[in-house]
Amino acid sequence: MAVEGGLKCVKYLVFFFNFIFWLCGLALIVVGVLVQISLHSELMINDASASGAPILLIALGVIVFLIAFFGCCGAWKENFCMVSTFAVLMSLIIIAEIAAAILGYVYRGKVTDVVSDSLTDMISKYNASSPQFKAAVDKLQHNLKCCGANSSLDWRSYSSEGDTVPDSCCITVSQGCGQGTLADASKVYQKGCQDAVETLLQKNIQWVIVAALVIALLQVLGVVFACLLMKGIRSGYEVM
Known part of the structure; x- marks a missing residue:
């Protein structure tokens, strides 16, 4: 019974983490849309490359949203195939997030060029x-x-x-x-305005990084608990 009770706890933890991921996916979509609107409507940055980050956020949000929904169903139904698929897909998402973070650090200097070009273009077109x-x-x-x-x-x-x-x-x-x-x-x-815009972007990016780290930690825990649930299901224990 002790093992069964432990697996029941793991099942609900997997469901809980997937619900959190579902909310995170929805939040990423909203943030991506707001950043895209802010870049073009408020900060007047029309460089196509600047849209890469918000579009990536939206795409990532949609993927996380769908995977989390899939994981919730798998945990609730105690379906080994669905839970294992969730664990694999979420692991790939974590790897993609790490790669995106590395690319963001490598190309961080491009922000200055994009802001400078956009503001110069803004002034020349004003009249x-x-x-x-x-x-x-x-x-x-x-x-x-x-x-x-x-x-x-x-x-x-x-x-x-x-x-x-x-x-x-x-x-x-x-x-x-x-x-x-x-x-x-x-x-x-x-x-x-270049320094002011860069300062504003850097301030917002810091919050995005903090949020990304928290989400990544939750994702790792979610994968760990999913693996434990998979092990329990495979061993033939009933999880109610």
Whole structure:
């Protein structure tokens, strides 16, 4: 009876971990969608390579979501084939996550290039863009308290006089406040948006890394308990 009781505990632990994975998969999908929206709508980063991370998060979330559902069914029905398939698939997911983390570390320097190119492109297109695009750029500069890509001087081509910046660059925003204030540190933010955007991304990435480590630990425990359940099922003990 002691063995049976132990296996019953393992069964519910496997079910519990799979339910957590199911929620994690759903969370990854939501985070991926929010990051994608943020990159394009708020941070104005339109580089195709920048979409790789959120798309990967969404894809990984969908896979984890489906595998976790599969694992829940296997644990509840005490089906050796389903539980073993779950353990194999989850192990592959863990390996893929480790590979993704290594690639992210190797190519971490690309973030600077992507942000720089996107912000430069943003400035060059500003005058000829739609009101929605201009509003998004203005919101970015106002919220991050920055101006231009590297400094306010990036807006030299904004006007024919070469001494004006968008009003969103102003420390105190008002209609026409950017007129003739290109290099006026008392009225216009001098810090470029590149550093501000990179700082924001790095801060968010740190939280993503912490969450990924926690999820990976839970996944490893889930695989361990799944293996224990497989061993119990194979040995012929009844798990109720």
